[in-house]
Amino acid sequence: MTTAHVNMRVKKHRDALxxxxxxxxxxxxxxxxxxxxxxxxxxxxxxxxxxxxxxxVMDWLEAAADKDGWV
Incomplete structure (x- = not known):
């Protein structure tokens, strides 16, 4: 695979994003x-x-954290 081909694929991907x-x-x-x-x-x-x-600050972060779905 050539560098030009890879660069074109990366450009296409970035353009889509x-x-x-x-x-x-x-x-x-x-x-x-x-x-x-x-x-x-x-x-x-x-x-x-x-x-x-x-x-x-750490107490506030603990209280504000959304931990639903975390293990």
Whole structure:
């Protein structure tokens, strides 16, 4: 399969998505494969561990969460 053929298939697929009213976005997320990922998660958890506002937010999220159908 040639690169031109693949590019045309991708373009056709993207055009169909746009025609359906969708648009592409780019999203950057933490790289969980990095060796320092776990350490950084731990550091951030410790920063908010005893923060009253964090507890308030987490309590609100728990109350507001729609968990119907989730296991």
């Amino acid at each position: 746009r025609a359906a009213g969708l648009r592409p976005i780019q999203i950057w997320v933490p790289d969980t494969r990095r060796p320092d990922f776990v350490e950084e998660c731990r550091r951030q958890c410790l920063v908010v561990r005893n923060d009253p506002q964090e507890k308030e």
